[in-house]
Amino acid sequence: MAALDPLLHDVIVAAHRLTRIAAHSAGSTTPAAVWSTLSILSTDGPLRIGDLAKMSRVSQPSMTKLLQRLVEEELVYRIADVEDSRAWLIAIGPKGTAALGAWRVELSTQLGPLFADLTTDEAEILQRAARILTARTDTKRKVA
Amino acid sequence: MAALDPLLHDVIVAAHRLTRIAAHSAGSTTPAAVWSTLSILSTDGPLRIGDLAKMSRVSQPSMTKLLQRLVEEELVYRIADVEDSRAWLIAIGPKGTAALGAWRVELSTQLGPLFADLTTDEAEILQRAARILTARTDTKRKVA
DNA sequence: CTAACTTATATAGTTTGGTTATATAGTTAA
DNA sequence: TTAACTATATAACCAAACTATATAAGTTAG
Numbered sequence: 001m002a003a004l005d006p007l008l009h010d011v012i013v014a015a016h017r018l019t020r021i022a023a024h025s026a027g028s029t030t031p032a033a034v035w036s037t038l039s040i041l042s043t044d045g046p047l048r049i050g051d052l053a054k055m056s057r058v059s060q061p062s063m064t065k066l067l068q069r070l071v072e073e074e075l076v077y078r079i080a081d082v083e084d085s086r087a088w089l090i091a092i093g094p095k096g097t098a099a100l101g102a103w104r105v106e107l108s109t110q111l112g113p114l115f116a117d118l119t120t121d122e123a124e125i126l127q128r129a130a131r132i133l134t135a136r137t138d139t140k141r142k143v144a
Numbered sequence: 145m146a147a148l149d150p151l152l153h154d155v156i157v158a159a160h161r162l163t164r165i166a167a168h169s170a171g172s173t174t175p176a177a178v179w180s181t182l183s184i185l186s187t188d189g190p191l192r193i194g195d196l197a198k199m200s201r202v203s204q205p206s207m208t209k210l211l212q213r214l215v216e217e218e219l220v221y222r223i224a225d226v227e228d229s230r231a232w233l234i235a236i237g238p239k240g241t242a243a244l245g246a247w248r249v250e251l252s253t254q255l256g257p258l259f260a261d262l263t264t265d266e267a268e269i270l271q272r273a274a275r276i277l278t279a280r281t282d283t284k285r286k287v288a
Numbered sequence: 289c290t291a292a293c294t295t296a297t298a299t300a301g302t303t304t305g306g307t308t309a310t311a312t313a314g315t316t317a318a
Numbered sequence: 319t320t321a322a323c324t325a326t327a328t329a330a331c332c333a334a335a336c337t338a339t340a341t342a343a344g345t346t347a348g
């Protein structure tokens with residue numbers, strides 16, 4: 001395989017910038033972790049807090065705190081885990097799905113101009129890159 | 145062009161996760177903004193603080209603060225701007241270049257396992273995606 | 289069956305990177 | 319040479335992240 005150094009470096013620097021641009025979007029005061037979390041719940045279904053923390057790559061206390069807010073806003077629900085009453089299953093709710101959708105639209109309106117002249121080919125590459133990265137950064141295989 | 149919504153969403157969520165993994169790497173206490181900044185200086189040469197802030201997508205005071213630290217650690221140098229004595233040109237120093245290089249190696253050792261079975265084809269896609277994103281998120285055209 | 293251990297989440301306290309608002313000093317133009 | 323503007327620095331603050339620890343439920347050894 002080719003040298004990984006510059007590749008990962010470039011990807012991560014680009015990722016960092018993108019993250020910051022996204023954070024700025026629409027003066028969004030919502031932390032990126034919220035979207036990451038909702039997104040995981042949306043694609044993977046209900047999860048325990050600990051697993052969610054691992055998958056979002058934040059500590060468990062951070063996730064607990066974040067969820068308190070999300071529950072408060074009714075973006076997600078707590079479901080008692082019948083098999084283990086210490087644990088909760090966290091599920092995305094209709095409001096959460098809606099918020100996620102709204103954010104996507106917001107993103108593309110905000111970032112649209114930057115990517116306006118994207119060729120179909122380039123879009124394809126980004127899509128595939130996103131898929132590759134998502135697969136590699138997914139902790140499900142280890143967590144499950 | 146195809147719908148931008150899901151594409152940007154996927155890319156940004158993936159970017160966020162990558163950023164967090166990178167941040168964790170090697171218990172690195174160094175904020176991502178440092179690498180972003182050094183990286184910009186490394187590829188674009190000496191820049192003013194304000195321009196650097198725009199390119200790193202942080203506020204000017206944030207960049208000023210960050211640079212105080214980097215100067216202290218001798219990763220970068222301040223060069224008086226002969227044309228405008230209010231301004232400084234910030235240049236990456238040998239230590240900065242070395243640190244950046246070390247970080248790259250660190251990254252690939254840490255993240256290597258995740259990307260171990262990357263095919264040449266996939267590596268190619270990531271490389272191209274990084275290039276596309278870098279170009280789009282670059283503010284140079286506007287700043288210059 | 290209960291005591292010891294482990295595991296899942298919650299809480300407390302702290303650190304720090306980021307922000308906005310403003311001050312200071314230098315530049316430019318009338 | 320004064321007014322308006324610009325480049326950086328400082329101040330005060332916020333919030334998201336962490337570590338360490340508490341609580342409570344499950345598990346297991348004796």
